[in-house]
Amino acid sequence: MDKNSEAIGIDLGGTNIRVARISRSGQILERIQEHVPRGRDAQLAIIRDSVLRMVTPQSAGVALGFPGRVDVRSGVALTAGYLELKDVTLAAMLREITGLPAVIDTDANLALWAEMKIGAAVGYDEIAMFTIGTGIGGAIASDGKLYYGGGNAGQLGHITVDLHGKSCNCGRRGCVETTSSGTALGELIAASPLAATTRVEDLLALQKNGDRTANELLVQWMAPLRLAVDTAVAVLGSKLVLLGGGLGKAAFEALTLVTRCDSPWFTYEIKAGELGDHAGVIGAGLRAFEA
Ligand SMILES: [Zn+2]
Numbered sequence: 458m459d460k461n462s463e464a465i466g467i468d469l470g471g472t473n474i475r476v477a478r479i480s481r482s483g484q485i486l487e488r489i490q491e492h493v494p495r496g497r498d499a500q501l502a503i504i505r506d507s508v509l510r511m512v513t514p515q516s517a518g519v520a521l522g523f524p525g526r527v528d529v530r531s532g533v534a535l536t537a538g539y540l541e542l543k544d545v546t547l548a549a550m551l552r553e554i555t556g557l558p559a560v561i562d563t564d565a566n567l568a569l570w571a572e573m574k575i576g577a578a579v580g581y582d583e584i585a586m587f588t589i590g591t592g593i594g595g596a597i598a599s600d601g602k603l604y605y606g607g608g609n610a611g612q613l614g615h616i617t618v619d620l621h622g623k624s625c626n627c628g629r630r631g632c633v634e635t636t637s638s639g640t641a642l643g644e645l646i647a648a649s650p651l652a653a654t655t656r657v658e659d660l661l662a663l664q665k666n667g668d669r670t671a672n673e674l675l676v677q678w679m680a681p682l683r684l685a686v687d688t689a690v691a692v693l694g695s696k697l698v699l700l701g702g703g704l705g706k707a708a709f710e711a712l713t714l715v716t717r718c719d720s721p722w723f724t725y726e727i728k729a730g731e732l733g734d735h736a737g738v739i740g741a742g743l744r745a746f747e748a
Pocket of ligand 1: 632
């Protein structure tokens with residue numbers, strides 16, 4: 458194998474860390490997944506141990522997707538998210554332990570990068586991506602490049618959809634993350650007559666069979682997301698809106714139940730991500746070639 462023929466992608470989540478060897482064409486050559494423990498030292502140790510298992514003589518670089526805000530230029534984690542890694546110089550740490558070039562970015566930016574390189578966004582230059590999971594992440598591409606603005610552009614989960622809504626992790630109220638994330642869906646199910654174990658797939662199946670409760674619940678979940686998507690398009694001029702993350706495909710299906718505004722202001726194509734849950738680790742690997 459050629460030197461620099463593969464790179465290491467890390468998708469760090471609040472629950473699991475996935476690390477993979479990725480080829481230049483974005484194929485997963487080998488992949489491991491570990492549970493993320495509690496505590497800063499234990500979290501740093503699991504990152505170190507799992508990345509070292511993926512280093513080979515062919516490794517070109519390392520990139521890590523972080524589930525929170527990061528300073529891409531200095532490679533520092535700015536917010537902890539669900540982790541205890543605030544202010545850690547993650548890129549420097551990865552460089553030190555692997556001896557390879559290393560960068561960090563948000564998990565959403567790297568997921569969008571993967572979709573732009575080998576997934577649903579190939580051929581598009583103006584893109585807004587919402588990643589629907591425990592929370593809602595966001596990423597923007599403009600002119601075919603990831604858009605960082607002053608450093609942390611793309612927090613699309615924090616578009617306000619309800620002035621008097623629930624309080625949000627960002628310090629405000631009524632962000633779309635509080636109404637249309639996986640967490641929000643769980644709360645809607647818990648407050649409904651449906652069984653607490655109901656999954657989104659069950660809801661979609663019930664809805665197709667004409668179940669009114671399921672239909673109302675899915676519309677309630679997705680109507681605020683439609684507002685946020687329209688707002689993002691009006692502001693950014695995106696031609697493609699991508700729904701990614703663990704719930705991206707389900708959200709894409711459920712969003713079709715919400716009537717679309719027919720004003721020409723909100724003209725865009727909308728797709729579900731093609732790479733699903735693998736987008737983060739693939740995007741990190743592809744980004745690592747340019748670290
Ligand atoms: Zn918020």
